Amino acid sequence: MESATNKVVLSGFAGADAEVKNVGSQKLAKVRIAINESYRNSSGEDIKKVQWFNLIFWNAKADIAEAQIKKGTGLTIEGKLQNSSYDGKDGSKRYHFEIVVIDVVIRENEKQNAF
Structure with a gap:
């Protein structure tokens, strides 16, 4: 049986200060x-889209x-994808x-104020 890999690499901007507990x-x-x-x-329009991901x-x-x-x-983070399930109302x-962070690079000179 082949081994599986669970690896995620993302590069983006924090949407808020870290929430710690x-x-x-x-x-x-x-x-x-x-x-x-x-x-x-396909119509030649430039489309801009923001996707959000939860980091742990x-x-x-x-x-x-x-x-x-x-x-x-x-x-820029490297991590592994983790999921959980629950019953809705x-x-x-x-x-x-969510993505459990294994390694992080903080790009200190690079900020974005608007998403």
Whole structure:
């Protein structure tokens, strides 16, 4: 059987300051990252689109996120995709995806104020 790989690499901008809390004896930071995309559709129009992804930082990486990630901070991350499920109010199964950050590069000289 072949081994599988779960690897995500994203480069974008933090949508807000890192949200930090303690979970038991561990520190957790959450950040939403905006990925700006643009393309030309079949009619020749330039289309701009923003996609948002939820990032999770644990422990020492959460310390880095708390100290250095503010709204608009440029980030390049490597991580792994993780999902969970829950039952919605209507009884249907819902899924939530987030990226657990393994490595982060903070692009300090690169800021974006508007998404």
